Amino acid sequence: MQIMNKNILISVLVVFVSLMITTSCDKISEPYMEKGSSGVTGDTVRKLLFEDFTGHECVNCPSAHKTIEDLQGIYGDRIIVMAEHVGFFARPKAAPFDYDFRTTEGDDIATVFGAISAPLPKGMVNRTKQNGDYLLDRAAFATAVSLVLDSMPELPDVYIELDPSYNSTDSTIDVDIKLSVLNNLPSGKYNIAVMVTESKIIQAQKNNDAAVGDVPEILDYEHNHVLRGAINTTWGEEFADGALSNGQIFNKSYSGYKIGKDWNPNNLSIVAFVYYADGSMANVVIQAEEVNLK
Amino acid sequence: MKKFNAIIAIVIVAFIMSFTTDNKRRIPKVDVKTLDGKMISTSTFNNDGNPMIISFWATWCKPCVQELTTIADVYEDWQDETGVKLIAISVDNSRTSGGVMPLINGKDWDYEVYLDENGDFKRAMGVNLVPHTFLVNGKGEIVWEHTSFTEGSELELIELVKKLKNGEEIK
Amino acid sequence: MTKFIQLILIACFVFFINNTFAQVLGGGEVHGSFQADAQYYKKDSTIGAEDIPENLASNSFFEMRYSNKNFEAGIRYELFMPQMQGYDSRWKGNGFGYRFLRYRNDKVDITAGNFYEQFGTGMILRSYQEWNLGFDNSFDGVRVKYKMKALTITGLIGKQRYYWDLGPGLVRGIDGQLSVNDLFKGFNDSKTRVFMGYSFVSRYQTDQDPIFKLPENVAAEAARLELYRGGFNFKFETGWKINDPNASNNMIYKSGNAVLAEFGYSRKGLGFTLQAERVDNMDFRSNRTSTGFDLPVGYIPAMTRQHAYSLAAFYPYASQANGQMGLQATFIYKLKKKTALGGKYGTSINANYSISNSIYKEKVNDSTTIGQSGTLGYKSKFFKLGDEKYYSDFNIKIHRKLSRKWDVSLMYMNVFYNMQINEGHAEPNVYANIGIVDVWWKFKPYHSLHLETQAMFTKQDEGNWMSGMLEFNNHGFFTALVVLYNQGIAGHNDSALYPFITAGYTHKSTRISVGYGRQREGIVCVGGVCRAVPASNGLSLTINSSF
DSSP, rough: OOOHHHHHHHHHHHHHHHHHHHOOOOOOOOOBOOHHHHHHHSSSOOOEEEEEEEEETTHHHHHHHHHHHHHHHHHHHEEEEEEEEOOOGSHHHHHHOOOOOOOHHHHHHHHHHOOOOOGOEEETTTTOTTTBBBOHHHHHHHHHHHHHHTTOOOOOOEEEEEEEEHHHTTEEEEEEEEEEEEEEEEEEEEEEEEEEEEEEEEEEEOOOOOTTSSSSSEEEEEEOSEEEESOOTTTTTHHHHHHTTOEEEEEEEEEEEEOOTTGGGGGEEEEEEEOOOOSTTOEEEEEEEEEOOO | HHHHHHHHHHHHHHHHTSOOOHHHHHHOOOOOTTSSEEEEEGGGGOOSSSSEEEEEEEEEEEEHHHHHHHHHHHHHHHHHOOEEEEEEEEEEEEETTGGGGHHHHHHHOOOEEEOOOOOOOHHHHTOOOEEEEEEEEETTTEEEEEEETTHHHHHHHHHHHHHHTTOOOOO | OHHHHHHHHHHHHHHHHTTTTEEEETEEEEEEEEEEEEEOOOOOOTTTTTOOOEEEEEEEEEEEEETTTTEEEEEEEEEETTTTTTTTGOHEEEEHHHEEEEEOOEEEEEEEEEEEETTTTTTSSSEOOEEEGTTOOOOEEEEEEEEOEEEEEEEEEEEEEEEEEEOSSSSEEEEEEGGGTTTTTGGOOOOEEEEEEEEEEEEEOOOOOOBBOOSSSEEEEEEEEEEEEEEEEEEEEEEEOOOOOOGGGGGGOEEEEEEEEEEEEEETEEEEEEEEEEESOOBBSSSSTTTTTTOSSOOOOOOOOOSSSSTSSSSOOOOOTEEEEEEEEEEEEOOOOTBBTTBBTOOEEEEEEEEEEEEEOBOSSSSSSSTTTSSSSOBBOTTTTEEEEEEEEEEEEEEOSSSSEEEEEEEEEEEEEEEHHHHSSSOOOEEEEEEEEEEEEEEEEEEEEEEEEEEEEEEHHHHHHHEEEEEETTEEEEEEEEEEEEHHHHHHHTTEEEEEEEEEEEETTTEEEEEEEOSSEEEEEEEEEEEEEEOOOEEEEEEEEEE
């Protein structure tokens, strides 16, 4: 150890400490929220699938829904939401919590990704692990969304076009899908999953955030993006097995999907997403798309 | 496979180490806090060539308080016979360290007590469970250690202290 | 090789190396310690104990320290394969979770690698390890301590351990501890001792949040004072934190503050302390999105007594770093021996009372609700009490040695426990009364019998509980039978019985114990030590050793 002149050492220390103290704090002044731009122009943009695991008895969930709404205010239709009512907090109880929002598809998805027994609310972005975990807490939603929509190329790897139609005579849905590959993707199996969600379902919801609504419950809460069912099964079907190259087109058609008895066709949307079915990126969603049924 | 290799590694290290010479270890130099706020180094622990007992305890550890209370009843006799000194190191963290002083005085203990609030001395001594008691000979070497306390164990401790005082080796 | 055989092999080697006390390698010394906990799980739905696909879980560690004059190096190998029930699933795995290099002499102390540190009471910086609770927030970085006559300065920079990874935030801290007595010649030998300290800690974490404008550098500072004179002592620490919108405070921009004060008086045979605490928005972590036990930088203690009897520790208060006000008083007195009240050997009385409450919060303005994210959150008046009681606890324990063979302790406790704030679910708050009788009979030298009976009476939660433990000790060998019974509440939960048998042996610094039966989660004090355990049913093995 060098023996330093005590005075020099002390003055260096004092300067260092004062520099450290004066520069190591950021005081933020109003406004605290970023003024978001609503959506991006053009439709051939990267869009992500946001799965919101929720339940009508989950008191912390309305706050999470609000956060997702705030994000939609910034990113517009680049965030495609699927609210999956699963687990303990989605169970039908005594009125007014007697509505059953659950689906076998939602339960299957939640079981695979660990949300079936997790404390809610939890979010999942493009079925991608963040720090080793699929499930995100509300505070991490925004950063995870930004990671996909701001840090990755704006041009999607696959462009999805959906053309749904509704037959009021027998309450069935037909949908034609065109997938346009815009980027070379590695060899492997690729799946497309097509789901039906419903918005504006007015039912009760427990709540503990006064900024969102009544506490402890909101009787006429507007439940949006609720997963209702899968048109081509929970995990979809394979549309390609091999490498994908820029310019390839895939077409898929589904017809005669019967909607549920109490579903309102005016509030239904078709959500489709393509994802890696195997390999090191298994489950990761490549692109999502949403179109209203009517 | 990784797990198996790790187990083998531990076993090999332990095996090698057991072949080293039988030298006694000394108390590591760590800072602890006196009951009146001063930070002192454990290297200052000494008893003028007499044996010392270093006992790790905490206010929330029942067997620890029991051990120290049981020894307190016979401490004076022990001191008269052997000149032994008991140094009690409290591992209470800042939540419960406020209870150390009233407990010591309330129970009328005559030990030298120090606070090791963040466990620095505890870690340096390899203590994982309390109570953990060490016996130090007149030369400052750790010759014996023991974890857990049950009524009657203090008899073994005083026998060992007497042996040390008579210049006998402890196995 | 099965896991049990592996563990037994390790135990044998540890016994082997314990026959030599200190190992010397080239002038230095090598020491270490070892602990292995293994649990074989059986599914038991009545107590919520799950079985696991691997059937056997084990938490083990092996740590070693090499020291040679002023140099020290240490390493700890940890194994969770898989982690035992009650431990976070992110612990699963194995590897070296702790390693460091250290150089120190009388003036300077430099550590590189993992280290634990506490500034003052730990209010704005405390990293520590509690293996039995699965908690380790060590720093991985560099720490430098410089000791002058009256002043000690500590500086550190690093990231915190996050299971098998590191937290995203970079923490920088500096602390100065001043011994005022050593500063002035005349004051040196004074009976009054005065200490002062100041610390500054800052966390840097990038802002990738598109919704909020987040501060990337969040700073906290604290100042402390300690006074000692004769039997009196007074300790005081106050801390402050700049805007830190995080997951646990719902992203509000209010600054935080905390005050901790303690006054004590003691003399031979009597001890008294009075503590007070007020904390407002002081949850400070390495990662603003972390919650629960993850990555805390500061430590806000619960202003309550830490109980050792299992039923007394049944409803423990969870410290609320984001808002609590508490008071605690402790009085310990020894009735002199050979008096009428004191008995032949004297009687010890230990009384404690604590109460914790919410802090007062009011709206910032008419258009903002209390705690609304993206705002200043709320305003608070320092001395005004909030309207929610979180916890209160009165307990008194009397201990008397009846004769050379008999030892008795009696304890009574009354507790109030706010379910919502402590456990996060809206069940009725618990009012409970607890009585404990603890008897030791030393019938022969080195032989003793220990009987501990506890009873808890409450109309809420799961109803009444009763516990009986009989323990036999013979030299280093112990065996105990513990029976825990829950009466249950008609129409709410069924009664349940938790029988558990355990036996073990302690030889010097090695301790082995085996247990079988049902265990409820909580604190268990048996065979001479106290541990926190999760719910389990099956066979368990614990080995502990140091060398």
